[in-house]
Every structure is written in structure tokens, then in C-alpha cells.
Amino acid sequence: MKRIVILGGGESGVGTALLAKDKEFEVFVSDKGEIKEKYKQVLIHNEIEFEDGAHSEEKILNADIIMKSPGIPDKIPLIKEIRAKGITVVSEIEFASQYTNATLVGITGSNGKTTTATLTYHVLNQELNVGLAGNIGDSFAKQILEHDYQNYVLEVSSFQLDDIIEFKPKIAVITNITPDHLDRYEYQFENYIASKFRIAENQTKDDYLIYDGDDEVILNWLKDHPVQSTLLPFSLTKIIENGAYLDNNNIKITIDNNQIIMPTANLALEGKHNIKNAMAASTVAHLLKIRKQTIRESLENFQGVEHRLEHVLKINKVQYINDSKATNVNATYFALESMDAPTIWIVGGTDKGNDYQELFQFVNEKVKAVICLGVDNEKLMKNFGGMVDIIVETQFMSEAVKIAYKIAEAGDNVLLSPACASFDLFENYEDRGRQFKDAVRNL
Structure with a gap:
């Protein structure tokens, strides 16, 4: 029986514990802080061993695999010791994705990822069987266990991407890249950019990468580090043959000569950045064959995200x-x-x-x-x-x-x-x- 140790008893940690138990792992959850009462009750109810307030090394360093919560930095001594022992460290999205055959849409970026993920989910949910997970709502692992949707929209942070091995979304979206979280990346912007681009590293020519074609950081990185996937940029300033662009206050999206046109005047969300978020979401929807009318209506009645303008x-x-x-x-x-x-x-x-x-x-x-x-x-x-x-x-x-x-x-x-x-x-x-x-x- 394989032993998995889960570091961090929050949403992703407890979700992973439930899925791992179902897949017949020996499971142990360890949190240096205090585990919230609602999560403790879930662990107790499911007879999963856990500790909080400390990490007991003797119960951790005997793991076959470790799932660490995205909030735990690599530079703490325990993680260094785990890596020195050669124990595989994964994030929740890496662990969970091997237990589903669903179509995965992975959305990352410094800004706009929550709005884009929520908007994409809102559009797809009109016609497809779809879950919304990652940094949002119930954990991905738990949803695989309880629902196993045929499609998932995942909001993915750079911290989650740092610990992937085979994770591969069918459609990846990078909304933009600006300096953020540099304290976790040795204050090197390149390390942070590389981390975001891991979303595409396992993609093949049958997969898609949707990204901001006006973002110099993304464009320069792609020049020096080409990816396998089909590129679908979106832009407010230039004409795009394959992808999305703005033409006289209309969003035009073209994929393999199939075009959709939408007036920006009717978008529920205001601001230039939200035109980009709408472009990204509709490109995903267009790829997944959502009806054009459904896409238009969904963009017009979307309510927005709490705490975002x-x-x-x-x-x-x-x-x-x-x-x-x-x-x-x-x-x-x-x-x-x-x-x-x-x-x-x-x-x-x-x-x-x-x-x-x-x-x-x-x-x-x-x-x-x-x-x-x-x-x-x-x-x-x-x-x-x-x-x-x-x-x-x-x-x-x-x-x-x-x-x-x-x-x-x-x-x-x-x-x-x-x-x-x-x-x-x-x-x-x-x-x-x-x-x-x-x-x-x-x-």
C-alpha cells in the first residue's frame, strides 16, 4: 500500500486526502498551523489520520509521495529534507488529474484568472457538464471523487504549477504576466514567468494555448521558449488570424476559419481588461463547440466576482x-x-x-x-x-x-x-x- 503524506489541512489538502483514501493509499495529513474545525470533522468522519500544530518528521519522511499545499514555500527545511530524500512532491492538481479523463481547461496569470475562470465556467455550464476548481470553490480532488464532471475549468496558481509532473490541460490560458509573488521566486522575475509557462510544458500539438498577444513578457518568452501547442492569442491592438481581436468595438474570434463576432457594448463587465477576459473565455467556449448565441448571452448576463471591482x-x-x-x-x-x-x-x-x-x-x-x-x-x-x-x-x-x-x-x-x-x-x-x-x- 502506497503512503501519501499531505502537508496542509485546508481545502486542497483535505480534498486530496479523501481522493487518496478512495484510491487505497495510506493517508496522513500534517498541518503546522491549526486545521479548521470543519476540515477536522471531515477527516475524523472518514477515519483519516492527521496532526496539527506541528510536523512530525518520523511520520512524514517515510512517505512514497507528498502533496504539499501551495502556501508552503520550498525553502523551509522540511521540504528541503523531503527533496533530499528523493520523495516525489506534487501539488493537488497533479495528484488529482491522474484520476479523471475529463477535458481540462487550465487558467493562470498574474491577474484576471479568477474572473476569466468564473466567466469561462459560466459560459460552458450552459451546455456542458462542467466543474470549477483549483484556487476556487471545492477542491479539484474532491470534485473528481464526488462528481467526476466531463470538463473542468481550473484556476491554477504558479505555486500549484511548481509541483506538476504530468499535468496537462487540453486548453491552457495565460491571462497576463506581471511581477508578483517575487518573494517566493528568489526575486527573479524569470523564475516566476517560467513557473506560469509550466501550464503548457506537457501540451502537444493537439492542445491549445490561449494568451494575451499584447503582453510583451509572454511574447518574449514564447520567442525564446517555443511550446508544442496550437497558439491562440487575443489582442486589443492588432489583427489576429487565429485567435481573438478587437475590430471597431466588436470581438472577433477565428479558429480554423470558423468565426464568431460579438459587440463589446453588451458585455456585463466594464473596463479594457474585462474585454480581454471575455476574449479568453469565449475562445475556450468556441473551441469546445458552445453555440455562438449561448456565448453572447452568457457574456451579457455574467454577474462578476466578489471583491473584484x-x-x-x-x-x-x-x-x-x-x-x-x-x-x-x-x-x-x-x-x-x-x-x-x-x-x-x-x-x-x-x-x-x-x-x-x-x-x-x-x-x-x-x-x-x-x-x-x-x-x-x-x-x-x-x-x-x-x-x-x-x-x-x-x-x-x-x-x-x-x-x-x-x-x-x-x-x-x-x-x-x-x-x-x-x-x-x-x-x-x-x-x-x-x-x-x-x-x-x-x-
Whole structure:
């Protein structure tokens, strides 16, 4: 009987444990932190051995295979020791994908992957039997065990791709690549790019890679590192023969001379970046033979993703917008780009080595006040202090919202788009977004 040790008792860890037990592995789950009560109950109910609050090496280093949660970095001593012993380390998507024959759509990128994955799922779900997993919702492993859909849309992070061996999506999507998580990649942008491109490394000529044809980072990488798969770029600026492009406010998608045309005016989501997300999602749908009418209607009635440019309330003609999911500079770039009114911007958190320069044009043009919400706001004060008349610091969401309320005038926007991780003051970006929404509703 093969022994699998699962490091991390969260959604992906517990999902993997259930699937592994079903496939007759001897299973042990180990979490250095505390496993949430709901996950403990699942493990107890299924008679799966686990520990939390520590990693017992004697119970870990005897594994045949190790599934590590994407949150655990490679540089910790335990992982180094596991690798030195030659034990295979995999991510959940690698382990789970060997137990399904479904068509896999893998979506990665620095920004837009959640929106693109959710939108793609929304379109496909109208006509196909499909699951949505990866960084989203129930774990991939658990869904294979409980549903085994014929198709999966997987939102995949670079951390999950770092530990694949044979994982191969039929359709891979790279929404864009901008510097992010560099603390996990020796601060080398190349390492992070290489990690994203692993989504295509096992693909053959019968598979497809959909990507942003305007993204210099992607284009340069493909020049030096060609892939086997059929390339289907999307672009807002150039004409694309095979793929998607913008023609007079119409999205045109061509695959093997089969074309679909959609007006952008009717898209449910606003902003240039969402035209790209729509292009990526519709290219996937077009490949999987979804009817053109279904694709058009789905793009028109899509509700969007929580914490991503989510319109919360209008109070005294001021629009409050929750973009807590913007955990890097590039995501905030898209948010500020789409603002069409004077904006009070709430920013800050755990900085991952941010360079704020690309935001300067928008801050000069659109932002009337900056509210810094973090434990350490020194870098923000230095970058933006000279650009706006009002810049203040706080460490409480309720206070940040009250200050914004005082400054705002009719017709303004109040935008939470932090450009940073949330872990200094909040549990995660969802917690940060919900606190913002609660504070706005309490005004």
C-alpha cells in the first residue's frame, strides 16, 4: 500500500486526502498551523489520520509521495529534507488529474484568472457538464471523487504549477504576466514567468494555448521558449488570424476559419481588461463547440466576482467600490484605469516588493485623496505624498471608510484597491473586502 503524506489541512489538502483514501493509499495529513474545525470533522468522519500544530518528521519522511499545499514555500527545511530524500512532491492538481479523463481547461496569470475562470465556467455550464476548481470553490480532488464532471475549468496558481509532473490541460490560458509573488521566486522575475509557462510544458500539438498577444513578457518568452501547442492569442491592438481581436468595438474570434463576432457594448463587465477576459473565455467556449448565441448571452448576463471591482453602494451620489482582490500593482492599475470620476483610493497592506511607478499617471489624473491602510505605510507615503492634496494613514477599515466618507463629494468614487497582500491587518483579501462592505453599509 502506497503512503501519501499531505502537508496542509485546508481545502486542497483535505480534498486530496479523501481522493487518496478512495484510491487505497495510506493517508496522513500534517498541518503546522491549526486545521479548521470543519476540515477536522471531515477527516475524523472518514477515519483519516492527521496532526496539527506541528510536523512530525518520523511520520512524514517515510512517505512514497507528498502533496504539499501551495502556501508552503520550498525553502523551509522540511521540504528541503523531503527533496533530499528523493520523495516525489506534487501539488493537488497533479495528484488529482491522474484520476479523471475529463477535458481540462487550465487558467493562470498574474491577474484576471479568477474572473476569466468564473466567466469561462459560466459560459460552458450552459451546455456542458462542467466543474470549477483549483484556487476556487471545492477542491479539484474532491470534485473528481464526488462528481467526476466531463470538463473542468481550473484556476491554477504558479505555486500549484511548481509541483506538476504530468499535468496537462487540453486548453491552457495565460491571462497576463506581471511581477508578483517575487518573494517566493528568489526575486527573479524569470523564475516566476517560467513557473506560469509550466501550464503548457506537457501540451502537444493537439492542445491549445490561449494568451494575451499584447503582453510583451509572454511574447518574449514564447520567442525564446517555443511550446508544442496550437497558439491562440487575443489582442486589443492588432489583427489576429487565429485567435481573438478587437475590430471597431466588436470581438472577433477565428479558429480554423470558423468565426464568431460579438459587440463589446453588451458585455456585463466594464473596463479594457474585462474585454480581454471575455476574449479568453469565449475562445475556450468556441473551441469546445458552445453555440455562438449561448456565448453572447452568457457574456451579457455574467454577474462578476466578489471583491473584484464590486459596486457596493451609492451613498449621497458617491459610489463605493470593493476591489480587495487587487493584491498586486497590476490589478490596481486596471482598477484605476477603469475609474471615470474623481477617486478616493484606499491602498496598502503587505508589500511584495511593489514598484508603484505604473500607477503614477492615473493617480495624477484621477485620484484626489489617498488613504493608506497598512501596518507600514512609509513606501506609499513616499511614492504618493507629493501627488495628492490629501494623504492619510490608518490601521482600521472602519476608520478608512469614515475618512473617505468625509472627503467624498457627489459624483466621486471611493475605491478599495490595495495593490498589496492583506495579511498584516486581515485574514485574507475576502476578510478585507467584507470588512470594507460592512463599514460602507454602516455609514
